[in-house]
Amino acid sequence: MITIPFNQPPVLGTELNYLQQAMATGKLSGDGKFGRLCEQWLEMHFATPRALLTPSCTAALEMAAILLDIQAGDEVIMPSYTFVSTANAFVLRGAKIVFVDIRPDTFNMDERKIEQAITAKTKAIVPVHYAGVACEMDTIMALAERYQLWVVEDAAQGVNAFYKGRALGTIGHLGCYSFHETKNYTAGGEGGALLINAPYLIERAEIVREKGTNRSQFFRGQVDKYTWRDLGSSFLPSELQSAYLYAQLQSAEEINQRRLALWQRYHDAFAPLVAQGKIGYLTLPKDCQPNGHLFGIKLADLSRRSEFIAFLGKRGILAVFHYIPLHSSPAGQAFGRFVGEDEQTTKASESFVRLPLFFNLTDSAQNRVIQAVLDFFAQ
Ligand SMILES: Cc1ncc(COP(=O)(O)O)c(C=O)c1O
Numbered sequence: 443m444i445t446i447p448f449n450q451p452p453v454l455g456t457e458l459n460y461l462q463q464a465m466a467t468g469k470l471s472g473d474g475k476f477g478r479l480c481e482q483w484l485e486m487h488f489a490t491p492r493a494l495l496t497p498s499c500t501a502a503l504e505m506a507a508i509l510l511d512i513q514a515g516d517e518v519i520m521p522s523y524t525f526v527s528t529a530n531a532f533v534l535r536g537a538k539i540v541f542v543d544i545r546p547d548t549f550n551m552d553e554r555k556i557e558q559a560i561t562a563k564t565k566a567i568v569p570v571h572y573a574g575v576a577c578e579m580d581t582i583m584a585l586a587e588r589y590q591l592w593v594v595e596d597a598a599q600g601v602n603a604f605y606k607g608r609a610l611g612t613i614g615h616l617g618c619y620s621f622h623e624t625k626n627y628t629a630g631g632e633g634g635a636l637l638i639n640a641p642y643l644i645e646r647a648e649i650v651r652e653k654g655t656n657r658s659q660f661f662r663g664q665v666d667k668y669t670w671r672d673l674g675s676s677f678l679p680s681e682l683q684s685a686y687l688y689a690q691l692q693s694a695e696e697i698n699q700r701r702l703a704l705w706q707r708y709h710d711a712f713a714p715l716v717a718q719g720k721i722g723y724l725t726l727p728k729d730c731q732p733n734g735h736l737f738g739i740k741l742a743d744l745s746r747r748s749e750f751i752a753f754l755g756k757r758g759i760l761a762v763f764h765y766i767p768l769h770s771s772p773a774g775q776a777f778g779r780f781v782g783e784d785e786q787t788t789k790a791s792e793s794f795v796r797l798p799l800f801f802n803l804t805d806s807a808q809n810r811v812i813q814a815v816l817d818f819f820a821q
Pocket residue numbers: 498499500501524525527528570596598599619620621622633634
């Protein structure tokens with residue numbers, strides 16, 4: 443029986459009060475008091491001209507694809523080692539996905555392999571900040587400028603992490619956050635945000651998010667009626683999601699410090715195993731300020747990892763792996779192609795394993811995980 447889960451949604455204890463306050467306002471649809479408070483918090487803390495809450499990071503990515511006018515036949519470059527939503531959002535607009543290999547040290551898209559994937563059809567690059575550790579954004583932004591491409595950061599895992607002092611999600615033209623329950627801050631299970639770092643996209647982003655209408659301008663009293671203006675969909679979360687999220691954002695520092703402390707304890711505990719060559723670590727480039735989103739170790743291969751997961755399972759501990767490379771999945775083969783050699787992607791997918799790391803994980807539960815890992819390698 444699993445007694446230490448892989449994840450639990452963060453709970454501070456302040457959420458219920460905000461949920462009750464939201465219910466008392468008599469308005470639960472999107473863009474109420476708590477939605478605005480969250481957006482202002484994100485704009486202020488991460489320095490972006492506009493943050494729009496969305497029902498998920500998936501929705502934020504879909505909004506990005508609409509906003510950038512991605513059309514059938516356009517090409518979008520991204521790693522294959524990512525969640526399906528990164529690709530799906532662009533495939534929904536008819537784009538072809540061009541997958542690039544990752545770096546072995548961070549599992550982020552290898553910035554040295556992007557240029558060979560650019561063609562006359564390329565419209566956008568989508569760096570994914572794996573584990574809340576930044577991609578090499580200076581190189582990526584320089585490439586994008588040279589070839590006149592959009593950059594959409596998939597910062598689903600990168601909330602409250604930084605690259606050269608800049609918040610992840612605020613460096614590209616657009617940035618996408620996730621507030622899913624597996625992420626550092628949650629909007630009550632599901633949630634996300636689109637950061638609009640290019641101010642000229644803000645007005646249209648509001649329209650796309652409001653089913654293609656200028657209802658946001660109407661609510662601000664800027665127009666006397668709202669009409670259908672553009673493509674769009676329903677990309678607003680409810681006030682209950684925003685209220686839950688606001689409680690979490692107000693305690694962002696506490697959550698961040700706890701996650702970083704848990705991450706550091708794992709890191710210190712297994713350092714001897716790394717020194718003995720029994721496991722490998724991801725590395726943290728010097729310009730990156732991380733957020734303790736996940737802790738994982740690299741094992742020798744797939745069968746060693748299966749043994750490891752089974753061993754921890756017998757101790758009641760759930761360890762998990764991800765991602766199945768998109769380029770080798772049926773939809774990835776239909777909608778995309780891999781450029782260059784897959785030297786790292788499949789290897790990472792088969793040998794990396796993640797350990798429980800969540801805000802409410804106690805020290806004693808973490809000690810049990812640490813001991814189980816040490817016991818496995820002492821066998
Ligand atoms: C890299 C990445 N992108 C996008 C998503 C989708 O996020 P959401 O569940 O908020 O739609 C995830 C979720 O796990 C993710 O890890």
